[in-house]
Amino acid sequence: MDFDIKNVDLAPGGRHRIEWAEQEMPVLRGVQGQFKNERPFAGLRISGCMHVTTETANLVISLQAGGADVVLCASNPLSTQDDVAASLVSHFEIPVFAIKGEDNDTYHKHIQAVIDHKPHIIMDDGSDVTSTIHKHRRDVMDNIIGGTEETTTGIIRLRAMAKDGALEFPMMAVNDALTKHLFDNRYGTGQSTMDGIVRATNYLIAGKVVVVAGYGWCSRGIAMRAKGLGANVIVTEIDYVKALEAVMDGFRVMPMVEAAPIGDIFVSATGNINVFDRHHFEVMKDGALLANSGHFDVEVNKKALYEMAGDPKRVRPFVDQFTLKDGRKLNLLGEGRLINLAAAEGHPASVMDMSFAGQALAAKYLKDHQGQLENRVYTMPAEVDQTIARIKLDAMGIDIDQLTERQREYLDSWEEGT
Numbered sequence: 496m497d498f499d500i501k502n503v504d505l506a507p508g509g510r511h512r513i514e515w516a517e518q519e520m521p522v523l524r525g526v527q528g529q530f531k532n533e534r535p536f537a538g539l540r541i542s543g544c545m546h547v548t549t550e551t552a553n554l555v556i557s558l559q560a561g562g563a564d565v566v567l568c569a570s571n572p573l574s575t576q577d578d579v580a581a582s583l584v585s586h587f588e589i590p591v592f593a594i595k596g597e598d599n600d601t602y603h604k605h606i607q608a609v610i611d612h613k614p615h616i617i618m619d620d621g622s623d624v625t626s627t628i629h630k631h632r633r634d635v636m637d638n639i640i641g642g643t644e645e646t647t648t649g650i651i652r653l654r655a656m657a658k659d660g661a662l663e664f665p666m667m668a669v670n671d672a673l674t675k676h677l678f679d680n681r682y683g684t685g686q687s688t689m690d691g692i693v694r695a696t697n698y699l700i701a702g703k704v705v706v707v708a709g710y711g712w713c714s715r716g717i718a719m720r721a722k723g724l725g726a727n728v729i730v731t732e733i734d735y736v737k738a739l740e741a742v743m744d745g746f747r748v749m750p751m752v753e754a755a756p757i758g759d760i761f762v763s764a765t766g767n768i769n770v771f772d773r774h775h776f777e778v779m780k781d782g783a784l785l786a787n788s789g790h791f792d793v794e795v796n797k798k799a800l801y802e803m804a805g806d807p808k809r810v811r812p813f814v815d816q817f818t819l820k821d822g823r824k825l826n827l828l829g830e831g832r833l834i835n836l837a838a839a840e841g842h843p844a845s846v847m848d849m850s851f852a853g854q855a856l857a858a859k860y861l862k863d864h865q866g867q868l869e870n871r872v873y874t875m876p877a878e879v880d881q882t883i884a885r886i887k888l889d890a891m892g893i894d895i896d897q898l899t900e901r902q903r904e905y906l907d908s909w910e911e912g913t
């Protein structure tokens with residue numbers, strides 16, 4: 496079996512941590528049970544490009560239980576948990592191509608390795624495999640039934656492809672499921688981002704001015720959790736409605752250029768480029784921390800930092816200190832890559848449970864509708880959201896009300912009312 500990981504001897508620790516995560520993933524466990532019985536992926540090859548974490552391990556193990564011949568590479572050079580990669584290879588015979596800290600060339604070589612698997616289904620996080628196949632690996636196009644995409648950023652890319660008529664197989668937008676973005680993006684990113692910043696720096700958050708760029712689902716989670724830890728939170732936005740929401744949620748809102756000289760900790764999760772830029776660095780306080788929680792490492796203008804300060808000093812793992820000409824020091828966390836996965840362990844299993852149950856069911860949907868779908872981006876069927884939420888609540892021991900016959904009648908009628 497071909498694979499490329501750091502060290503296979505790390506496998507025993509990885510297995511314990513995979514099992515630890517599994518305890519918090521009741522919905523995915525249920526899907527895995529169903530897959531074991533039905534074997535929906537028998538005879539199919541699945542190539543995953545996702546963060547190689549304990550949670551992803553439980554997802555690929557579930558796909559394997561459903562009969563899939565699955566391989567996995569990393570969707571970010573810094574997010575791989577090497578013990579998990581080792582366990583997948585040695586305990587589950589799942590080929591993994593991922594090493595934490597791999598350079599860009601190795602990262603792309605690993606993407607090519609999962610494409611060489613000639614997938615029927617792609618499971619993407621950031622759409623690197625999907626776009627590489629469309630641009631450079633058209634040789635594997637014929638086998639492909641479709642793909643699933645995990646993130647907001649990936650879906651933006653896919654919608655742009657579909658709009659240009661460039662998308663050549665159907666893609667399921669897992670992120671658009673309510674049981675994904677309302678929980679994973681908000682509570683997952685909120686907690687894991689603060690976890691990453693704290694693990695990287697051991698800073699006290701209480702009393703700090705935290706500037707959160709954006710007020711999408713990820714950013715609002717970060718703002719909420721920073722506030723909960725006692726920070727004074729400023730939100731920046733480019734959308735009037737979201738900015739207004741942030742104001743009414745109790746945050747100060749202002750342009751980044753005004754927040755730049757005030758902030759102690761800057762966190763970006765916008766999906767856009769140069770959110771923290773040269774003219775912001777010029778006015779930031781000595782000692783400011785810069786962190787990114789968006790998918791790509793483009794939100795902090797690293798090139799400008801290097802031009803302004805030369806090579807940084809690595810003062811702690813995941814903290815690079817840039818000294819500007821006037822002596823101010825700016826600290827870039829996790830090389831500007833997803834701080835929650837670089838310095839911490841990503842979102843906790845309890846939220847990935849719903850996201851990855853969605854991923855698994857989206858793959859099954861593609862298989863079940865093979866040949867019937869158009870080459871466009873599909874949202875998840877609403878029933879899937881209801882099912883995932885019902886099983887999750889059930890696992891938490893929480894019951895809800897049901898409509899009475901009379902209430903159903905009332906909702907269905909247009910004649911009743913004042």
Ligand code: ADE
Pocket residue numbers: 545546547548549550551683836840841842843844847
């Ligand atoms: N994205 C964010 N957190 C994650 C995790 N724990 N596993 C996989 N992908 C993630």
